[in-house]
Amino acid sequence: MLIQLGVVFFALAIISPPFIILAAQIRWDEFRSRRTGRRHPVTRGMLRPPGHALSEKRRYLAMDAVYSMALGPTVGFIAFASAFGVPYFSGKSVSSFLVALAVVATICTSVWAGIRLRSLFNELQALRLGWEGEVATAEELNKLMTDGFEVFHDLPCERFNIDHVIVGPTGVFAVETKTRSKQKRSEDAQNDYTATFDGKTLDFAGWRDRRCLEQAKRQAKWLSDWLTKATGEPTVATPAIAIPGWQVNRLKGSNKQPIRVFNPREAKSLVRNPTSQPLDRAGVKRIAYQLDQRCRKDLEHRQVEH
Structure with a gap:
């Protein structure tokens, strides 16, 4: 059991540094802002631009797409690292059951992520069309301000x-x-x-x-x-x-x-x-x-x- 946990932690240690560095940078910026009293020079809110709500939704969906793209490879890496790493460190033969389980987990996760990505990309395309339409409309409506x-x-x-x-x-x-x-x-x-x-x-x-x-x-x-x-x-x-x-x-x-x-x-x-x-x-x-x-x-x- 300890060997299996060790292999999982080892796999996570290989793929997690970018996420750890990003989280640490965000925390460091927050700490430095509190310590130095740093704040944004624009204290009065700006007017919302055209398509702001759609733009925000696109940003969140784009992040969901990135997570979905990374899910399959991450699960597959951990699963196969456990299936082949545990026997290697314990001196035992590779278990066909663990390998089959790793294959099934990887395939299922990748299929689910693919379906999710297809849905996200369709929604992102629709949001982009709507956003571009709002911006194009705003350009024409803004001309009315001269009147x-x-x-x-x-x-x-x-x-x-x-x-x-x-x-x-x-x-x-x-x-x-x-x-x-x-x-x-x-x-x-x-x-x-x-x-x-x-x-x-x-x-x-x-x-x-x-x-x-x-x-x-x-x-x-x-x-x-x-x-x-x-x-x-x-x-x-x-x-x-x-x-x-x-x-x-x-x-x-x-x-x-x-x-x-x-x-x-x-x-x-x-x-x-x-x-x-x-x-x-x-x-x-x-x-x-x-x-x-x-x-x-x-x-x-x-x-x-x-």
């Missing part, structure tokens, strides 16, 4: 985020970005770059989506309620959906719906028509102040970069 509008990105709410919020003389807009790959999904679709909006459904070249409209309405309702409480005045946010890269075909009657669908390059046309609640200059400032406070990241505990 007197305030634009905020990745507004943190209770259990979700609103991708973009626009505040200006024509009202408040809660914008949800939906990035869809271009592809013909139906033989009836005329092309693979036109999205049709009939007021109730968004049709992406044969793939019909109603949930995104309901999502945008729920988010706008939440924003309306929150701004009403925060400013002390009734506030109505207009829901909108940005679909970067797609040409929008608005059918007759769709403009009568409370939700607006647009290509980000049509941002000026989005805000050109007043909503049900236009704002004066003071109203824009009050709402923008509340959004500014909520969109700022807390950097008080961020460490100084070397």
Whole structure:
């Protein structure tokens, strides 16, 4: 038993130094920061960039992918080191049972890690597509600031985020970005770059989506309620959906719906028509102040970069 434990510890000692060094470095930086009083020079939180929530999720999933990639080789190394190392140090013959157990453990772990990696990579690709869409939309919406509008990105709410919020003389807009790959999904679709909006459904070249409209309405309702409480005045946010890269075909009657669908390059046309609640200059400032406070990241505990 002692020999088996010794072999396992020996195997761990070979593969663990990088992890030990990394953990020691993190602890050392924390200790030095406390001892010297070192802190980040930016004491006021910065505004959240577009796609911040997706970017954070991508970072965590990327770390999960690294762990999954390392799991199979690590388990295999320990298993085979035990199967062949124990007999070597004890002077006994190699046990076919231990070798078979090592093979099974390695294969099972590698298969599980492979399935996990496939799922992670698919999710990472979807997150990247969504992040790039939010950034592309933000680039176009930011141009509205030259026309007197305030634009905020990745507004943190209770259990979700609103991708973009626009505040200006024509009202408040809660914008949800939906990035869809271009592809013909139906033989009836005329092309693979036109999205049709009939007021109730968004049709992406044969793939019909109603949930995104309901999502945008729920988010706008939440924003309306929150701004009403925060400013002390009734506030109505207009829901909108940005679909970067797609040409929008608005059918007759769709403009009568409370939700607006647009290509980000049509941002000026989005805000050109007043909503049900236009704002004066003071109203824009009050709402923008509340959004500014909520969109700022807390950097008080961020460490100084070397």
